[in-house]
Amino acid sequence: MNKGIRFTDEFKQDAVAQVVERGYAVREVAERLGISTKSLYTWKAQFAKSPRVRSEVAEQAAEIKRLNRELARMTEERAILKKGANCPPLVRGQCRARTSRECLSEVRVY
Incomplete structure (x- = not known):
C-alpha cells in the first residue's frame, strides 16, 4: 500500500488505541487509515509492551x-x-x- 511512508509514534498509538480501547476491527481501522493490517498488528504488538x-x-x-x-x-x-x-x-x-x-x-x- 503506502511503501516508504514513516508514521509517527503518536499516529501508531492512536491507531492501536482504536483497536484496543474502542473495540474497532483491525481490518476496519486499517482501511480507514490507509495502512496494511500487518502494520497495525505489528504496532499493536509493539505498543502492548509497557x-x-x-x-x-x-x-x-x-x-x-x-x-x-x-x-x-x-x-x-x-x-x-x-x-x-x-x-x-x-x-x-x-x-x-x-x-x-x-x-x-x-x-x-x-
Missing part, C-alpha cells in the same frame, strides 16, 4: 551497539599487535632486520 520495557529494550540495543564498536576496535588492535610479533627481538632499540620491510613492527611517522 513503556518501561520498551525503554529497557532500547537501552539494551544501545549497549549492544557500543559493545560491538568496542569489539571491532579491540580486534583491530589485536591484529596490529600480532603483526608486530613477527619482528625479530630488539637490540638497543633497533630492529635486527636489515631493512624496514623485514621488520613488520616498524612504523613510520610523518
Whole structure:
C-alpha cells in the first residue's frame, strides 16, 4: 500500500488505541487509515509492551551497539599487535632486520 511512508509514534498509538480501547476491527481501522493490517498488528504488538520495557529494550540495543564498536576496535588492535610479533627481538632499540620491510613492527611517522 503506502511503501516508504514513516508514521509517527503518536499516529501508531492512536491507531492501536482504536483497536484496543474502542473495540474497532483491525481490518476496519486499517482501511480507514490507509495502512496494511500487518502494520497495525505489528504496532499493536509493539505498543502492548509497557513503556518501561520498551525503554529497557532500547537501552539494551544501545549497549549492544557500543559493545560491538568496542569489539571491532579491540580486534583491530589485536591484529596490529600480532603483526608486530613477527619482528625479530630488539637490540638497543633497533630492529635486527636489515631493512624496514623485514621488520613488520616498524612504523613510520610523518
